[in-house]
Amino acid sequence: MPSVVLKYVMAASGAAMLLYLVLHMLGNLKIFFGAGALDAYSAWLRTLLEPAVPYSGVLWVIRVVLTVALVAHVWSAIVLARRARAARPVRYTHRPPVQGSYAARTMRWGGVIIALFVVYHLLDLTTGTLNPIGVHGEVYDNVAADFAPSHWYATIFYVLAVVTVGIHVRHGLWSGLQTFGRSNARTQRALKTFALVFAALLVAGFLAVPFAVTFGLV
Template sequence: MALKSAMAVTGVILVLYLIAHMYGNLKVFSGQEAFDGYAHGLRELGYPLLPESGFLWIARIVLLASVLIHIYSAVVLTLRARKARTDRYQVKKRVQRTYASYTMRYGGILIALFVIFHILHLTVNVIAPGGKSDSPYERLVGGFQPEFWYVTLFYLASVIAVGFHLRHGVWSGMATLGFNKASRQGKINTVAMAIAVVVTVGFLLPPLAVTFGLVS
């Protein structure tokens, strides 16, 4: 019973994080100094109240817990839904459901795999086709060079999946938290669509700009 509330609350945390993350990424257009300075500033956020990188570690723990709770709830609820209809329809028509709503689960799996790759790629820098670097800016620029078009392509697909996930997720989370009154449904749908589009475009701009040589 609390599983869906858990999905909604962790979903809200993750959406807020994504928006902050996207904002940071866009600093790439202000040059290497601004981008690296921003990344470094995150480590010193809250200092001296918090130890060096203290804020970063709190954020990481909250995010990891949110992701794990989100995935756990999704798996349990998916299994429950499977059990709720074991005999499938011979013919099934979609009446009004959106593409985003019925790809939530598949999209979620793709996003989970992408997040693992993304952390290994640009955070930990274990996977570094463009060469390792201590500068986040160089990691980004090196990682999306035109010869690594397949990396950019994977990012493209994954970020679009995130967009679809948010399109239905924001709407669904708001309903689970009890906000979707009939009078507000139009607005919530618009906001869900806006967040999905802004996050998708915002995350795609930096890698595409690098691949097409606008940022070097």
């Protein structure tokens, strides 16, 4: 498959996951309206579009779409990374990076770190296996236990993972727009700024929850 097509697969699957991240982040902010609001939101996600779709139906559709997007994203990344490796069999003895941002250089390993975090995150707050409380449906209590000051190591891991996501999104969003041909000499700087602001807002939205819990604001 041509590399350009793989880039479209990468960009489209990334866009699907990014849209989910935005909705996820906005949903998380329900915690600032109280424990009841967060738990009710979680329950609503399961009764959404009932009775047209069965209980949790929408949630399962989202999960399937995300899984397909994730597989497509990782698959295209692996194929492209292998081609990149094959394209330079002999390395330079001396070549410092000059232009590529930190975000651009860490896309591959950053992606692996994010994938590992997602596994932990699902075991923590979806299945409850690794959560100190882990009671299904008691979303506020689970989150509060997770980010309690005594459970600080989970908070630190969460913060680092979210920042990694932000760095990944900063390059990924701009790169995706470039891949879909939305970039030209006039818009390039604006698109890069947009991606940076977008990533910063996403990170801020996700970090608001653990910080609010740790410092007792909610």
